[in-house]
Amino acid sequence: xxxxxFFKRSDxxxxxxxLSALEQALAVIEFDLHGKVLRANKNFLAVMGYxxxxxxxxxxxxxxxxxxxxxxxxDAFWADLRKGMFKSAAFPRITKTGQRVWIEATYNPxxxxxGNVTKIVKFASDITKRQEAMADFEGKVTAINRxxAVIEFDLxxxxxxxxxxxxxxxxxxxxxxxxxxxxxFVEPSYASSQDYAEFWRELAxxxxxxxxxxxxxxxxxxxxxxxxYNPIFDAxxxxxxxxxxxxxxxxxxxxxxxxxxxxxxxxxxxxxxxTELEQxxxxxxxxxxETSSNVQAxxxxxxxxxxxxxxxxxxxxxARASTDQVFEKSIAAGxxxxxxxxxxxxxxxxxxxxxxxxxxxxxxxxxxxxxxxxAGEAGKGFAVVANEVKNLANQxxxxxxxxxxxxxxxxxxxxxxxxxxxxxxxxxEDVLNNVTTIxxxxxxxxxxxxxxxxxxxxxxxxxxxxxxxVNFIRDASSIxxxxxxxxRQAALVLAR
Numbered sequence: 397x398x399x400x401x402f403f404k405r406s407d408x409x410x411x412x413x414x415l416s417a418l419e420q421a422l423a424v425i426e427f428d429l430h431g432k433v434l435r436a437n438k439n440f441l442a443v444m445g446y447x448x449x450x451x452x453x454x455x456x457x458x459x460x461x462x463x464x465x466x467x468x469x470x471d472a473f474w475a476d477l478r479k480g481m482f483k484s485a486a487f488p489r490i491t492k493t494g495q496r497v498w499i500e501a502t503y504n505p506x507x508x509x510x511g512n513v514t515k516i517v518k519f520a521s522d523i524t525k526r527q528e529a530m531a532d533f534e535g536k537v538t539a540i541n542r543x544x545a546v547i548e549f550d551l552x553x554x555x556x557x558x559x560x561x562x563x564x565x566x567x568x569x570x571x572x573x574x575x576x577x578x579x580x581f582v583e584p585s586y587a588s589s590q591d592y593a594e595f596w597r598e599l600a601x602x603x604x605x606x607x608x609x610x611x612x613x614x615x616x617x618x619x620x621x622x623x624x625y626n627p628i629f630d631a632x633x634x635x636x637x638x639x640x641x642x643x644x645x646x647x648x649x650x651x652x653x654x655x656x657x658x659x660x661x662x663x664x665x666x667x668x669x670x671t672e673l674e675q676x677x678x679x680x681x682x683x684x685x686e687t688s689s690n691v692q693a694x695x696x697x698x699x700x701x702x703x704x705x706x707x708x709x710x711x712x713x714x715a716r717a718s719t720d721q722v723f724e725k726s727i728a729a730g731x732x733x734x735x736x737x738x739x740x741x742x743x744x745x746x747x748x749x750x751x752x753x754x755x756x757x758x759x760x761x762x763x764x765x766x767x768x769x770x771a772g773e774a775g776k777g778f779a780v781v782a783n784e785v786k787n788l789a790n791q792x793x794x795x796x797x798x799x800x801x802x803x804x805x806x807x808x809x810x811x812x813x814x815x816x817x818x819x820x821x822x823x824x825e826d827v828l829n830n831v832t833t834i835x836x837x838x839x840x841x842x843x844x845x846x847x848x849x850x851x852x853x854x855x856x857x858x859x860x861x862x863x864x865x866v867n868f869i870r871d872a873s874s875i876x877x878x879x880x881x882x883x884r885q886a887a888l889v890l891a892r
Contacts, residue, residue: 423499423520429478429513431456443499443522445492459489461496480505480513486523498527545621545642551600551635553578565621565644567614581611602627602635608645620649751796758786758793 418424423440427433433451441448444459451458456474457465464470477483483503488496501520505513540546545562549555555573563570566581573580578596579587586592598605606624613619623642627635765783 418519421521423518423522425518425520427456427516427518429515431474431516433458434515440520443491443497443520444489450492461488461490464488477503477505477516478513480507480511486527497522497524499523540641543643545644547640547642549578549638549640551596551638553596553638556637562642565613565619565642566611567617572614581613583610583612599625599627599638600635602629608649619644619646621645751793751800755793757788758790762786 419437419439421439423437423443425433425436425440433454433456436446436448436451441451444451457470460470473483482505484501486498486500489499491497499520500523501518504517504519506515506517508514541559541561543561545559545565547555547558547562555576555578558568558570558573563573566573579592582592595605604624604626607622609621609623611619611621621642622645623640625638625640628637628639630636765786
């Protein structure tokens, strides 16, 4: 009512100009005392998405959310307006498309000269974006208060307020800390230091501070927090308080402290092991080089041995061929000896015949001598002949005896030759079998030697690869050693 009383005190021209300005700047709508629409300007229609013809004569409830429209407060709202009571607030409203918007509005009862309310005029502005930003801000603040410990200080460090999370973390009730100084949470030595004084001077200048802090809860219990101290500025950009947002990280710090201790205790052993590994790798690499040289030498010797065995194999093949020839010739010699023995045996039979004839001649000569003796002088000539025949028979007998002896010698020699040839044939058979066996063994040895040579070459390649791997291990151990050193340095900051 005061707003329209101003128009009553103004001249009509001035009032008309003011109303025109309001019509240009604000959304304006008029209602009768029952809440039905009388008129609306283009600003209102643009905000709500209607044409004027769609709303004239319709009730104000058309623009109101259902939960408000059905409430008793809504009925009371219009009852107050009809009584001439002014209403001003931020209101949620519903557009033609069903979208919720926010308006900042004043509902102004208009009275006649007698003071009776004749209609209601609403002046409004669209504050939807501002309201959404406010809701977003409030949502973020609520989320922060829900998840973090929050405490507020004046610029001198005295406590203004704290949320439940902070109180729970520190073990206090709100009356125990409000009006107390922040130093109640820090070590006495730090609280009296220049660094602590400088800390609050920087905050008073508007500089924020964010890091990990060691603090002391009620009873002297040590805790660690991850916190940011944030100066809050007034409308003129001047700091007027400090808000701290903090998270309790005591357990994480304890874990990091334990980790640091573990690193300190174990990395010395790792260093020693890496040093020993590097030394052993160096020795292994030298051994690999020496082994590689030896393997190459053995491989070369194996190739030479394979060549020598191949040569032996060729010689054994030739020896086998020669032995086969000797064996065949010994068989032929044996056959000739048997034939010679048969001839000698036949000669012995002839000698026996000759001996028999010689015996008969000798007998005849004896008979002739006896007969010549009987004949006397007449038989002397015959006696001489008989005597000569007898001598010849004796010579034949002696000759045949000598021939018999020689034949027996030849027979003995032939037997010995046959025996020797038999033994030679047996030995040649043994040699032939041995040559065959040795030849097979040499062939097998050749194959084995070739395989050994191939394997030695593969071994040489493997040794070279192993040497390369040892080099890689040695280099890797050096890298790991460096990483361990850097990790130990990094571990120094874990429990800070």
